[in-house]
Amino acid sequence: MNNLIRELKWRGMIQDIMPGTEEQLNKEMTTAYVGFDPTADSLHIGSLVPILLLVHLQKAGHKPIALVGGATGMVGDPSGKSEERNMLSLDELQKNITGVRNQLARFLDFSPERTNAAELLNNYDWFSPISFLDFIRDVGKHITVNYMMAKDSVKKRLESENGMSFTEFSYQLVQGYDFYWLHQNWNCKMQMGGSDQWGNIVTGTELIRRKNGGEAFAFTCPLIKKSDGGKFGKTEKGNIWLDPSKTSPFQFYQFWLNASDTDAESWIKIFTFLDETFIETLIAEHRQNPSARLVQKKLAEELTRFVHGQEELDKSIETTQKLFSTSTVSATELSVDDLQNMEGIVKSSFDISRLETGIDILTFLSETKVFESKGAARKMIQNGGVSINRNKVTDPNSLSEKNWLLHGRFVLVQVGKKNYFLIECD
RNA sequence: GGGCAGUUACCAGAGUGGCCAAAUGGGGCGGACUGUAAAUCCGCUGUCUUUCGACUUCGGUGGUUCGAAUCCACCACUGCCCA
Numbered sequence: 215m216n217n218l219i220r221e222l223k224w225r226g227m228i229q230d231i232m233p234g235t236e237e238q239l240n241k242e243m244t245t246a247y248v249g250f251d252p253t254a255d256s257l258h259i260g261s262l263v264p265i266l267l268l269v270h271l272q273k274a275g276h277k278p279i280a281l282v283g284g285a286t287g288m289v290g291d292p293s294g295k296s297e298e299r300n301m302l303s304l305d306e307l308q309k310n311i312t313g314v315r316n317q318l319a320r321f322l323d324f325s326p327e328r329t330n331a332a333e334l335l336n337n338y339d340w341f342s343p344i345s346f347l348d349f350i351r352d353v354g355k356h357i358t359v360n361y362m363m364a365k366d367s368v369k370k371r372l373e374s375e376n377g378m379s380f381t382e383f384s385y386q387l388v389q390g391y392d393f394y395w396l397h398q399n400w401n402c403k404m405q406m407g408g409s410d411q412w413g414n415i416v417t418g419t420e421l422i423r424r425k426n427g428g429e430a431f432a433f434t435c436p437l438i439k440k441s442d443g444g445k446f447g448k449t450e451k452g453n454i455w456l457d458p459s460k461t462s463p464f465q466f467y468q469f470w471l472n473a474s475d476t477d478a479e480s481w482i483k484i485f486t487f488l489d490e491t492f493i494e495t496l497i498a499e500h501r502q503n504p505s506a507r508l509v510q511k512k513l514a515e516e517l518t519r520f521v522h523g524q525e526e527l528d529k530s531i532e533t534t535q536k537l538f539s540t541s542t543v544s545a546t547e548l549s550v551d552d553l554q555n556m557e558g559i560v561k562s563s564f565d566i567s568r569l570e571t572g573i574d575i576l577t578f579l580s581e582t583k584v585f586e587s588k589g590a591a592r593k594m595i596q597n598g599g600v601s602i603n604r605n606k607v608t609d610p611n612s613l614s615e616k617n618w619l620l621h622g623r624f625v626l627v628q629v630g631k632k633n634y635f636l637i638e639c640d
Numbered sequence: 641g642g643g644c645a646g647u648u649a650c651c652a653g654a655g656u657g658g659c660c661a662a663a664u665g666g667g668g669c670g671g672a673c674u675g676u677a678a679a680u681c682c683g684c685u686g687u688c689u690u691u692c693g694a695c696u697u698c699g700g701u702g703g704u705u706c707g708a709a710u711c712c713a714c715c716a717c718u719g720c721c722c723a
Contacts, residue, residue, distance in 0.1 A: 377719065442678070474677050505675040538676055576690085589689060596691090597683060599670040611690070630670060 218274040219433075224490060225483040227267065229409040231433035232419070238403060238431050239276065243330060246271055246404035247279035247396055249337070249389065249411075252287045253302070255313035256457035259469075260446065262521075263435050263484060265321050267406045268332070272322060273487075277330040279402060280318045284311050284338030286389055292382040293367040293410045311336065317456055321520075333400070337392050340399075353391050356424045357417065362386060365413040386417040393418025397428055409434040438484070441476040456521055463522040464558035467530035468632070470514035471507070475500075478509040486516040533557045537634060545603035550621045559634045560584075566623065566639040572613040584627050584635045594629060601628040 219236040222228050238244055248264045250257065257265075268278040287307055302310070315334060322332035362368060365386060371378040393415070396402035405415045412434050419430040438446040454469050455461040461469075473481060479497050482488065488496075500509045518527040533556045536548065562582045569578070576588040579600070585591040594600050595610040602618060603626050618625050619639060627635040 468676080472676065476678075504677080507675065507677075587688065593684060594670065597670045631676060
């Protein structure tokens with residue numbers, strides 16, 4: 215059993231830790247859990263850190279429990295939210311629970327022959343039989359409102375103009391009860407999560423202590439931020455999801471590849487399992503020659519493999535090379551195969567005869583759905599953001615030309631540096 | 641139930657009869673510089689359109705007016721305080 219806490223510390227994955235946690239982990243195989251809220255039908259990369267905590271835990275010989283919040287999801291966690299959230303419909307919630315469950319199941323080892331096999335639980339299972347009256351008698355009685363109001367997540371909302379509903383106020387009790395229940399039924403002594411969960415987690419340990427004098431431990435990991443202060447995990451296209459149908463493996467790979475130098479250095483420690491010496495050496499090399507972006511490449515590689523598998527990683531690298539490494543090479547050198555098999559490209563079709571006769575470029579771009587309208591296409595061309603076959607279009611009034619056609623039928627349109635469209639003409 | 645404040649574009653937030661498609665900031669998108677970075681600078685950001693112009697927007701409905709985001713009436717919703 216290696217020292218989990220020391221390992222996580224050098225990776226920068228520990229924010230707060232309860233006294234005695236390290237001793238507990240060193241003493242015996244410990245069961246620990248992380249909760250995941252089913253706010254969407256897929257997890258996004260923000261949930262990756264808590265997932266990794268569970269994986270590290272299991273690697274260190276302890277028993278991980280991944281908890282899907284079927285019950286807590288019905289209440290809504292106020293932590294870090296400046297206003298009351300909309301409630302999800304039960305249908306949506308059910309769909310989300312299934313989606314999240316399936317994803318979590320991929321990252322942990324559930325083989326029953328392991329003594330520390332992972333478990334996947336849904337807190338709805340133990341909450342549904344509890345009546346409201348039972349709950350406020352058995353749980354509510356142990357925690358004072360004064361205690362609950364002192365929590366940061368609550369205090370902030372009480373001070374804001376928006377207020378807070380009783381539902382969200384109760385959230386910490388609901389989550390606290392999870393910990394208590396797991397402590398009773400699974401001998402779960404530890405909870406982990408993002409640092410925004412600290413308040414909720416502490417309510418849980420408090421409940422365990424007050425209800426039956428039990429001992430419980432916890433630590434949290436820092437919330438990931440970008441060095442420029444932007445939100446982590448968001449891009450122009452929105453969230454980076456783990457579900458390949460929402461964020462393609464290529465886009466996923468690209469996200470990590472585009473990390474800034476400072477971010478990449480801390481992220482590679484957090485998001486990969488590479489060991490300390492390897493990472494230190496890599497960072498040193500990277501600083502010698504930052505333009506090679508060794509850290510970003512390794513980070514993108516490790517993570518894409520972890521989430522999507524080797525095969526998808528290979529495809530993503532291949533597409534990346536075709537789209538970016540050869541960007542100085544003219545488009546005519548791309549083979550039919552290259553064009554057709556590149557991932558992360560939007561494809562559409564167009565009537566070849568109209569193109570050959572010479573059609574104005576605005577009509578072409580709007581009808582192929584590269585742009586919503588001629589006006590939008592015009593603006594972007596005037597801004598210098600459109601290329602055809604890697605040649606910048608300068609005049610919005612120009613006409614199409616026969617020699618646009620690659621291999622007699624393809625046109626490669628580029629908006630900005632990173633958005634590619636392949637128009638097949640026949 | 642009573643009193644007060646409010647509802648403006650993706651978000652925050654100005655505007656309180658015409659100069660308003662609506663300040664400013666953030667975000668987003670594009671460009672330059674670079675390394676598919678960061679920082680910086682520049683452009684775009686209601687819709688459609690050959691920059692003319694047309695059309696639709698300021699919680700909803702109706703009204704006053706030559707003219708309404710702005711004034712009036714009613715309705716809806718939100719927050720705060722009191723009961």
